[in-house]
Amino acid sequence: MKKACVFIGSSNGIVGACQFLTGDVEAECQGIYVTGQDSGPVAVLSNRFGKVKTLVKVDSGVYDCVITPQYDETGTGSIVVPSVCNDGLFGATHINRDSGNLVTGLILPASPTDPTENARDGMLVYNPELQTLRAHVDGQWVSIVLRS
Numbered sequence: 001m002k003k004a005c006v007f008i009g010s011s012n013g014i015v016g017a018c019q020f021l022t023g024d025v026e027a028e029c030q031g032i033y034v035t036g037q038d039s040g041p042v043a044v045l046s047n048r049f050g051k052v053k054t055l056v057k058v059d060s061g062v063y064d065c066v067i068t069p070q071y072d073e074t075g076t077g078s079i080v081v082p083s084v085c086n087d088g089l090f091g092a093t094h095i096n097r098d099s100g101n102l103v104t105g106l107i108l109p110a111s112p113t114d115p116t117e118n119a120r121d122g123m124l125v126y127n128p129e130l131q132t133l134r135a136h137v138d139g140q141w142v143s144i145v146l147r148s
Contacts, residue, residue, distance in 0.1 A: 013042055016046060018047045019048045029053045030052070054080055056081075065091075083110075114141040
């Protein structure tokens with residue numbers, strides 16, 4: 001598997017304003033990979049990718065990772081992040097593609113329990129156990145209910 005930039009275990013750092021290109025799209029080709037228990041903080045600033053299958057991949061156990069929008073020339077790249085508990089991950093994972101299609105979304109920290117340490121009003125977290133978005137308001141965590 002080819003990886004261009006790797007942060008492994010207890011590392012922290014910043015990567016941004018880079019261009020990652022490969023000759024051919026490969027099933028296992030990754031641009032930026034962050035892994036290892038207790039890694040972080042890590043900031044993945046905006047980058048440009050060409051023929052890279054996985055633009056950014058962040059494993060579980062990485063703390064306090066921020067991902068800003070990425071540009072994908074090929075239009076087939078993906079951003080892979082932990083789906084259940086992401087330990088402080090925040091991302092504005094807008095992916096711009098040459099085809100004009102835009103993939104947008106906001107990734108919030110996810111935790112099966114409400115954070116207690118340093119909790120302050122205005123914080124948002126996704127609770128996968130409750131399957132709800134939680135907000136810290138007036139000194140307590142409340143569920144945000146959306147109605148259609």
